[in-house]
Amino acid sequence: xxxxxxxxxxxxxxxxxxxxxxxxxxxxxxxxxxxxxxxxxxxxxxxxxxxxxxxxxxxxxxxxxxxxxxxxxxxxxxxxxxxxxxxxxxxxxxxxxxxxxxxxxxxxxxxxxxxxxxxxxxxxxxxxxxxxxxxxxxxxxxxxxxxxxxxxxxxxxxxxxxxxxxxxxxxxxxxxxxxxxxxxxxxxxxxxxxxxxxxxxxxxxxxxxxxxxxxxxxxxxxxxxxxxxxxxxxxxxxxxxxxxxxxxxxxxxxxxxxxxxxxxxxxxxxxxxxxxxxxxxxxxxxxxxxxxxxxxxxxxxxxxxx
Numbered sequence: 001x002x003x004x005x006x007x008x009x010x011x012x013x014x015x016x017x018x019x020x021x022x023x024x025x026x027x028x029x030x031x032x033x034x035x036x037x038x039x040x041x042x043x044x045x046x047x048x049x050x051x052x053x054x055x056x057x058x059x060x061x062x063x064x065x066x067x068x069x070x071x072x073x074x075x076x077x078x079x080x081x082x083x084x085x086x087x088x089x090x091x092x093x094x095x096x097x098x099x100x101x102x103x104x105x106x107x108x109x110x111x112x113x114x115x116x117x118x119x120x121x122x123x124x125x126x127x128x129x130x131x132x133x134x135x136x137x138x139x140x141x142x143x144x145x146x147x148x149x150x151x152x153x154x155x156x157x158x159x160x161x162x163x164x165x166x167x168x169x170x171x172x173x174x175x176x177x178x179x180x181x182x183x184x185x186x187x188x189x190x191x192x193x194x195x196x197x198x199x200x201x202x203x204x205x206x207x208x209x210x211x212x213x214x215x216x217x218x219x220x221x222x223x224x225x226x227x228x229x230x231x232x233x234x235x236x237x238x239x240x241x242x243x244x245x246x247x248x249x250x251x252x253x254x255x256x257x258x259x260x261x262x263x264x265x266x267x268x269x270x271x272x273x274x275x276x277x278x279x280x281x282x283x284x285x286x287x288x289x290x291x292x293x294x295x296x297x298x299x300x301x302x303x304x305x306x
């Protein structure tokens with residue numbers, strides 16, 4: 001375990017990332033990998049129909065879509081019965097900031113924000129993704145392909161089933177980097193913040209105040225056969241009516257230089273709940289002040305003290 005001084009410094013760094021700092025970062029130059037992969041750059045005016053049209057075109061010709069600063073793309077008409085925006089089947093880069101928001105308007109009905117097909121790749125930089133609401137899985141994002149979120153705030157999204165913020169299917173791979181996943185809910189399923197059935201990596205990110213109303217995983221649920229990596233991140237104040245206030249694991253989860261603090265489960269594993277043969281590996285991390293206990297089964301996760 002790291003020294004108290006170093007862990008305190010780490011916690012201050014990991015936990016002090018603010019939504020305004022992250023998602024409002026002005027990305028004056030798109031990431032190099034985005035410029036290299038995209039065939040062209042498209043300026044998207046502050047109009048949700050224009051955004052939908054640009055995504056449809058980018059599915060055919062990979063493009064970097066530069067969204068307007070200080071703009072809310074308020075989606076009032078859904079692209080389909082399930083999704084606010086067109087299904088992503090190609091390679092799409094959404095680049096915003098400062099203060100760029102994609103939001104579902106209630107007039108659009110109960111739809112998720114973004115849906116990535118198995119053939120799709122989605123990169124999102126510097127954007128707030130808020131208010132998705134689906135009777136199925138993935139209130140914010142449903143993914144079967146590849147998703148990269150960087151400097152993104154994913155907040156206030158709801159799924160009646162699994163994955164209030166993100167639902168990652170078995171074929172999916174998600175990287176959440178320097179981002180915030182906060183205030184998302186799975187009302188009757190697992191993974192209030194993220195439900196993972198494939199591969200998910202959190203890096204330098206904060207997962208907070210999410211809730212799972214089903215079996216558990218207030219912040220994150222890792223299904224059997226899935227892999228999750230929590231690296232230099234903070235999971236705090238997540239809740240569930242089941243087990244695993246911060247993390248519920250049935251697969252493989254790595255907790256590396258991460259703070260898991262003040263999460264709550266109604267049943268067990270306020271911090272981390274592991275169901276064998278699932279396995280949790282803890283490296284130089286602090287798991288503390290969780291309710292009713294830090295980890296469950298008690299004393300079964302090396303590196304976690306109850």
